[in-house]
Amino acid sequence: MSEAVAWVLYLVSAGFFIFGLKGLSGPKTAVGGNLKGVTGMTLAAITVLIARSPETGPLIAILIAMGLGGAVGFVLAKRVEMTGMPELVAAFNGVGGLASAIVALGEVMHRDPYTPTIGVVTALGVLIGALTFTGSVIAWGKLAGKVNSAPVKFPNQNLANLGLLVVALVAVILYANNLGAEIWLFVVLAVALGLGVLAVMPIGGADMPVVVALLNSYSGIAASAAGYAIGNPILIVAGALVGASGLILTVIMCKAMNRSLANVLFSAFGTGDSTGSTEGREMETRTVRNYTPEDGAILLTSARSVIVVPGYGMAVAQAQHSVRELCDLLESAGVKIQYAIHPVAGRMPGHMNVLLAEANVPYDQLKEMEVINPDFENTDVVLVVGANDVVNPAARTDKESGLYGMPILDADKSNNIIILKRSLGVGFAGEINELFFNDKTMMLFGDAKDTIMALIGEVKSLQ
Amino acid sequence: MILALTMGEVIGLYIFVLAAFIGFEVITKVPAQLHTPLMSGANAISGIILIGAIIVASNTTSTFGLILGVIGVFLAMINVVGGFAVTDRMLHMFKKKKEKPAKGGDA
Structure with missing residues (x-):
């Protein structure tokens, strides 16, 4: 194969990559987009192997390296x-x-x-x-x-x-x-x-x-x-x-x-983990309302609509399956369930979507921030699972706050707020979350998964 | 140095810049659901360095160069196969749950 023919085939490959990426940015076309990427890559690899036609020794080395690398990648991806x-x-x-x-x-x-x-x-x-x-x-x-x-x-x-x-x-x-x-x-x-x-x-x-x-x-x-x-x-x-x-x-x-x-x-922003130390300050002087899972279950079962706000804490506790189980229970009792996804919740773009998809949460229940924010004020209960900074109202009001100006989920506008948290720690941004001290807020301390399991038990006994 | 640019080099620059523009244009509004798959799929495409690695490994001018090429082939294949496979797995997870709206309230 001449280098000119190879370049023509590379152009075809490039087309597959372009339409592959275009496909990957739309929900209905994503699977096909990924396959276009695979096609483009396969074509390019075959083209280069024929165009360069390596000698036997290097060819064998290349094929072995391809096999090994492919196997490692495949196992990592599947596991x-x-x-x-x-x-x-x-x-x-x-x-x-x-x-x-x-x-x-x-x-x-x-x-x-x-x-x-x-x-x-x-x-x-x-x-x-x-x-x-x-x-x-x-x-x-x-x-x-x-x-x-x-x-x-x-x-x-x-x-x-x-x-x-x-x-x-x-x-x-x-x-x-x-x-x-x-x-x-x-x-x-x-x-x-x-x-x-x-x-x-x-x-x-x-x-x-x-x-x-x-x-x-x-x-x-x-x-x-x-x-x-x-x-x-x-x-x-x-x-x-x-x-x-x-x-x-x-x-x-x-x-x-x-x-x-x-x-x-x-700027070396933030303190690290959202489960970090309590930074003192005015923390000790105020009290939060600490409740039991039973109180939470009563509130949840009496609600007509619930919005779940997942965060990194849910990922750490691997609580996504339990969260879905709880929501299924509530939904079968006629409660309207929605999930509010903040774009930077978690540790990578789209993190919460991937976790909730794994737990088989119906896609139409996942709402992006702009879509769900108007719904909060008509919602009976917001269940915050391991999220902190993305619901901190200081981002709206407190000009001194490092979070000021960040778009947040308007959890504070709903009628009741249940927050699942390991401790009364500051968020990643090192800011005390005013939401914890809101009169409408009920804190449930402990591991997110354990708390959700306890809530499930209580909801079942109530139903 | 800039003044000494050859036409071949300028054409390479054209290819890069135009391809980047195309990238910005085709990926317009990405829903949050697809942030991770887009990233891992794009990552797999960056495994295109596989082709470069094969070229370097096909060249026997320098043994050290050849060895580097083969290592590059190994690494790039991890990226290519792993990236596409994990993207496919995620996307099917998204699809699967869309198909079962009637969840059993049997719990």
Whole structure:
């Protein structure tokens, strides 16, 4: 196969990727969109194998590597629990970034870039790929609870990271001006690996939806840069598409928090886990209404309409199945059930939707924030399961609050509020939640799953 | 350096920029339900680096380069197969529950 024919087939591949991504952004077309992606990838892989027709030795090595990698990916994808999805997505981003850095380096081992411009892009591929890799490893660690999910700060953090970035970029330029001096490329690699770690460490767990989406974007740009280095159009196209889609998601997440991307990345915002320590202050001077599951069950069974507000706490307690069971019980008794999904609830874009889908919650009960907010004032009971900052009214009223301006779910406007929480801790943003002290609020302390199970028992005995 | 751009390099830049524009245009309003599948599906597509890895691994000029290529093939395949498979699994989960609106109130 001539290279020209291969490029035509790559163009067909690119078409599949474009319509695949378009499909993935619509509910009815998503499954087909994903299959278009598979088709485009298969076509591109077959094309490159025929066009390059590697010698027997390399061919066998390639096929074995493909088999092993495919098997690992398949097993990971089939085994992962839905609660482990954020970690898996972070891990896949990292693997993709590392592959891009390695490919750019490997190409340089075969031949030096033809021109300084290609040298620059090659080095940028190494930089972005390596940064995506270690950044994703840290994000994975924070999501899996293996790295402190609170922002880890050190003095002059942003300045130090900026310095590292400058060093990396200078090495990129030096490499491009001394093609053949691979040492500069390894400097880029080393600095970028460190930068990925240092850039993600100061970002707290609840800001991970933004980070995961952004690393997704980077993994695409890294592939694009590596493709430019090799001179292959399908890498450039597919990488650019992914870069765009990741950036769109990043922007959606930032808007949902009413914060700029720069603020998310550089401000070391928040305290870490929403189950964190009580920060004292006025906390002790006020009392909350602490009730038993029996009180909660009485309220729920007498309601005509209930809105469930799920948050990260539901994911941690793996309470999604119990929540659905409780809602099924109430629904069979004639209670109208809806779920209010905040765009940044959880640890990755769409986290709550995935968890509730796993628990077979009917899709038409899941409502996005703009749709459900007007419904709160006509709702009898709001059941908050492990969510905190996304229902904190301070975001509307308190200009001093770090949450001020963030669009929230209007849980406080409903007639009654039941909040399931492990402790009276502050939310991720480090803000005391005024909602806890609302006269309409009933606090049920304990593990979300245990509390829901207790509620189920009480509701059954009442019915 | 910029002044020394060749036409080939500029064409590469055209491809990148136009593809990015297409990406921004085709993915317009994404419902929250699809945020995760879109991300994991896009992630699988970024596994396109597989093609680059195969090219590098097919080249026998440098043994070290070849080894890097093969490692790249392995990593990229994890990304490709894992990404598409997990996206498909999630999307079928969404579909499944849409088909069973009549849930048994048998509890």
